Amino acid sequence: MTKFEIRGLRADVLIGADERQEILKGVDLTINSGETHAIMGPNGSGKSTLAYAIAGHPKYEITGGDVLLDGESVLEMSVDERARAGMFLAMQYPVEVPGVSMSNFLRSAVTAVRGEAPKLRAFSKELQGAMSGLSIESSFAARGVNEGFSGGEKKRHEILQLELLKPKVAILDETDSGLDVDALKVVSEGVNRARATGEVGVMLITHYTRILNYVKPDFVHVFAAGRIAESGGPELADVLEADGYERFVKAGA
Amino acid sequence: MASPNLGIKEHSHGGDLPVSKLDVHGSFDLNDFPKPNGREEEWRFTPLRRLRGLHDGRDIADGVVTVDIKAPDGVTVETVGRDDARLGTSFLPTDRVSALAYATFATATVVTVPKDVQADAPVFVTTTGVEQGDAYGHIVVRAERHSSATVVLEYTGSSVYADNVEFIVEDGARLNVISLQDWERDAVQVSHHYARVGRDARFKSFVITLGGDLVRLSPKVAYTGPGGDAELHGLYFTGPGQHHEHRSLIDHNVSKTRSRVEYKGALSGEGAHAVWIGDVIIGEGTEGTDSYELNRNLALTDGTRVDSVPNLEIFTGEVEGAGHASASGRLDDIHLFYLQSRGIPADEARRLVLRGYFAELINRIEVPELRERIMEEVEEKLALHE
Numbered sequence: 001m002t003k004f005e006i007r008g009l010r011a012d013v014l015i016g017a018d019e020r021q022e023i024l025k026g027v028d029l030t031i032n033s034g035e036t037h038a039i040m041g042p043n044g045s046g047k048s049t050l051a052y053a054i055a056g057h058p059k060y061e062i063t064g065g066d067v068l069l070d071g072e073s074v075l076e077m078s079v080d081e082r083a084r085a086g087m088f089l090a091m092q093y094p095v096e097v098p099g100v101s102m103s104n105f106l107r108s109a110v111t112a113v114r115g116e117a118p119k120l121r122a123f124s125k126e127l128q129g130a131m132s133g134l135s136i137e138s139s140f141a142a143r144g145v146n147e148g149f150s151g152g153e154k155k156r157h158e159i160l161q162l163e164l165l166k167p168k169v170a171i172l173d174e175t176d177s178g179l180d181v182d183a184l185k186v187v188s189e190g191v192n193r194a195r196a197t198g199e200v201g202v203m204l205i206t207h208y209t210r211i212l213n214y215v216k217p218d219f220v221h222v223f224a225a226g227r228i229a230e231s232g233g234p235e236l237a238d239v240l241e242a243d244g245y246e247r248f249v250k251a252g253a
Numbered sequence: 254m255a256s257p258n259l260g261i262k263e264h265s266h267g268g269d270l271p272v273s274k275l276d277v278h279g280s281f282d283l284n285d286f287p288k289p290n291g292r293e294e295e296w297r298f299t300p301l302r303r304l305r306g307l308h309d310g311r312d313i314a315d316g317v318v319t320v321d322i323k324a325p326d327g328v329t330v331e332t333v334g335r336d337d338a339r340l341g342t343s344f345l346p347t348d349r350v351s352a353l354a355y356a357t358f359a360t361a362t363v364v365t366v367p368k369d370v371q372a373d374a375p376v377f378v379t380t381t382g383v384e385q386g387d388a389y390g391h392i393v394v395r396a397e398r399h400s401s402a403t404v405v406l407e408y409t410g411s412s413v414y415a416d417n418v419e420f421i422v423e424d425g426a427r428l429n430v431i432s433l434q435d436w437e438r439d440a441v442q443v444s445h446h447y448a449r450v451g452r453d454a455r456f457k458s459f460v461i462t463l464g465g466d467l468v469r470l471s472p473k474v475a476y477t478g479p480g481g482d483a484e485l486h487g488l489y490f491t492g493p494g495q496h497h498e499h500r501s502l503i504d505h506n507v508s509k510t511r512s513r514v515e516y517k518g519a520l521s522g523e524g525a526h527a528v529w530i531g532d533v534i535i536g537e538g539t540e541g542t543d544s545y546e547l548n549r550n551l552a553l554t555d556g557t558r559v560d561s562v563p564n565l566e567i568f569t570g571e572v573e574g575a576g577h578a579s580a581s582g583r584l585d586d587i588h589l590f591y592l593q594s595r596g597i598p599a600d601e602a603r604r605l606v607l608r609g610y611f612a613e614l615i616n617r618i619e620v621p622e623l624r625e626r627i628m629e630e631v632e633e634k635l636a637l638h639e
Contacts, residue, residue: 055594058586083596095591099609099616108605109595144613145591161595 002033002086002168004201008065011053023049025226026065031201033168038212038237039205041223042245047205048092050223051173055089056082069169084113086168090158090175097145102157103127105145106164113165130163134190151178159190170194171203176211188214209241224248279345283356286349295348298528298560300496303467305413305441307350307387316386316412320362325374328402329365339363339393343419344447347473351445354389354415361391364404366426372402375431375620382412382440390416396426396454403429403620409464411437420448420456424478427455431618433627436464438495444470450510452478459618460516462489462497463630469498479509486515487529488614488627490634491557493522500530505542514546517614519607520557521637531563531577540571550581551610607635 011024023046031037041047053060054067056079067074074082097105106127111117118126131138134156146154155175162170172191176184192215194200204215212220212234220236222229222245229248230236280286288309289296301308324330333340340361346352364376380390394404406418422428434442442465450456462468474483489497503512518527531546550559563577584606592602611631618624 057590078599079590079593080596080598080602083594089594091591091594095587097588097591097606097609099611099613100592100605105592105595105597105605108592108597108601112596112598112601144609165595 002070002199002201003068004031004169005068006030006054006065007068009050009053009062009067010064011049011060011062013049014059014061020061022063023060023226024053027227029203029221029228031169031203033201034198035219036195036202036204036215036217037219037221038217039203039221039223039228040207040209040237040240042249043207045223046226047223048173051089051171051203051205054171055079055087080112083165083167084115088162088165088167088170090155090162090170090172092174092177094146094154094158096147096149098147100145101141102143102145103141106141106161109161110164126164130160133163133193134160135186136160152180152183155179155183155187156190159187162194163190166194166197167200169201169203171205173205174207175204176206176208184211185214191215209237212237222248279347281341281346281352281355283349283352286352289349295500298530299469299498300467303441303496304350304443305387307353307413307415307441307443314357314387314389315384316382316388316414317384318388318390318410318412318414319381319383320390321377321379321381322362323377324364325372325376327367327370328372328376329367330376330378331363331365332360333363334360337361337363339395340391341419343421343449344417344473346417347445347471350415350443351417354417354443354445355391358389358391358416361393364392364394366394366396366400366402366428368397368400370397370400370402372400375403375405377405377407379407379409380414380416382410382414382436385411385413385439387413387415390414392416392418393421394419394428394430395421396423396428398423399425401427403431405620405623406430406432408432408434408436408440408442411440413441415443417445417447420446422448422450422454422456424451425453426451428457429619430456430458431620431623432458432460432470433623434460434462434464434468434470435630436468438464438466440465442468442470444468446470446472448472448474448483450474450476450481450483453480454478455482457484458486460485460487460499461627462487462499463627463634465495465497467496467498469496469500471500471502473502473504474512475504476507476510479507481507482511484513484515486614486617487517488611489516489518489527490611490631491518491520491525491527492634492637494524496526496528498528500528500532501546502532502534503544503546504534504536505539505544506534506536508539509541510539511543512545515614516547517549517551517610518559519551519553519610520559521553521634523556525557526560527558528560529562529579533563533565533575533577535565535567535569535572535575537568539569541573542569542575543573544575546577548579552581552583608632
């Protein structure tokens with residue numbers, strides 16, 4: 001049982017050498033393992049900033065509050081320490097790293113997170129299984145990390161990493177954006193396989209309700225103007241689908 | 254000696270036609286090129302005193318190089334004298350060192366891939382400087398109609414060396430060239446590659462520069478028929494005090510031709526200096542040219558210097574595509590962040606990204622043993638940082 005707590009989190013985006021802007025203005029959220037929380041909100045509300053700031057992206061700086069994983073502050077940890085402690089961020093725009101093969105990258109990541117190098121044969125079997133579960137052709141293992149992948153291929157590979165690294169907390173940042181329905185189903189099935197273990201808490205950041213038909217949330221939060229504006233059960237998503245974000249955009253402005 | 258100037262169409266820039274700054278006239282006569290003083294556009298990045306006299310034509314020729322050949326069946330390689338009619342038919346020297354090299358070399362190497370022959374193994378031409386001093390060479394590689402071959406030019410040892418290499422890629426032929434500048438630390442080299450790419454022919458070059466004190470290499474491509482395709486790939490790792498200069502010129506003098514230039518380098522240590530000049534001309538009256546050039550530089554330490562200059566001159570409105578990009582900087586934070594966000598420690602992430610930067614280009618070389626050797630040498634240079 002893991003408890004992931006975000007307490008009064010404030011963060012700035014670093015724009016230039018002397019320029020910064022406050023984006024997160026006091027975010028409070030608690031996610032227990034086995035729970036799925038959808039974070040929904042209009043563009044520019046700070047949803048992605050929340051994801052990146054928690055993961056330790058160099059472009060963001062935390063100015064207040066805390067993020068705790070089982071009571072321990074992750075803000076004191078380096079980016080890789082956070083991942084080894086059990087945090088995972090599936091990125092909206094996964095990064096291309098030319099020349100580093102996907103299989104080499106995945107084995108390095110799995111070795112780091114599990115604390116020991118997996119046996120080569122067992123790992124290659126595990127990798128092939130996970131790839132076929134996400135309808136990824138085996139030839140992708142030899143390609144550079146995300147290099148020349150389509151948007152959908154990148155998203156599948158983010159979920160592949162989720163399944164291999166088995167985190168305690170998974171933050172999925174607009175994993176559904178840019179996917180067609182078939183790809184959305186494949187990706188959702190992957191997320192649901194990870195959820196089925198009951199050992200992962202999921203923060204599902206999305207602009208649209210579409211993915212919630214496949215990945216059922218336990219809680220829905222509306223994110224506006226840098227904080228959580230309203231929380232509820234799955235029914236809140238239906239209200240948003242019908243009414244849009246207008247009410248929150250006005251309130252936040 | 255002035256060889257007959259066969260197959261060269263003189264540019265006539267009479268009347269009101271635009272004249273390209275990049276379009277250099279050539280000559281076999283050394284005296285047509287004044288001794289550079291370092292202020293000329295084409296010499297301003299080169300530290301002339303480190304050329305050890307190559308630019309002023311002292312012509313002592315007191316150095317000794319050996320040339321070793323390995324060739325597969327079906328490909329002929331000959332060592333010939335200066336009077337061989339096959340030499341100097343495809344180019345005119347475009348600067349003083351090129352003219353000096355052509356006026357001074359004693360023997361030349363002629364590689365011929367006969368019509369329709371598909372060579373099943375690479376041709377190796379290895380030039381080794383065995384006695385430090387100035388020395389000159391000449392190589393002609395002719396890929397006849399519909400033939401296909403890979404040629405590896407390798408430069409090792411210690412020398413003050415200048416040469417011209419002619420690549421004649423006849424219609425429908427495919428020629429891959431790998432030129433590996435793997436000199437001892439005190440060597441100096443000034444080389445020109447002159448490629449002529451025929452109708453529907455494909456020329457692919459990899460230039461890998463790791464060694465030497467100063468290496469200045471100028472690959473030039475012109476086309477003799479539509480459908481010609483030239484790809485120039487380059488990789489350099491410039492260490493403390495080294496000067497590596499690459500100057501490509503693609504002359505899209507014929508319609509429906511394609512070119513790609515991609516040079517990547519890394520620099521480390523005090524006084525490491527890399528220069529990339531990428532000239533592209535899209536000629537008057539041509540149509541359907543597709544051209545793109547890219548240069549990337551990675552500075553691994555302080556004290557390095559990069560000069561990266563793309564030049565694109567277009568004399569027609571009928572271009573399919575033409576673009577360039579140049580970027581120089583440090584290791585990308587976002588690459589490191591992505592690997593670290595998957596639990597990979599910072600040191601290892603840095604190692605992976607750095608190796609990836611080189612591997613991306615090295616992996617395209619289709620000669621496995623060369624790929625491994627180059628990666629090993631890059632590893633050795635990288636190990637100095639870690």
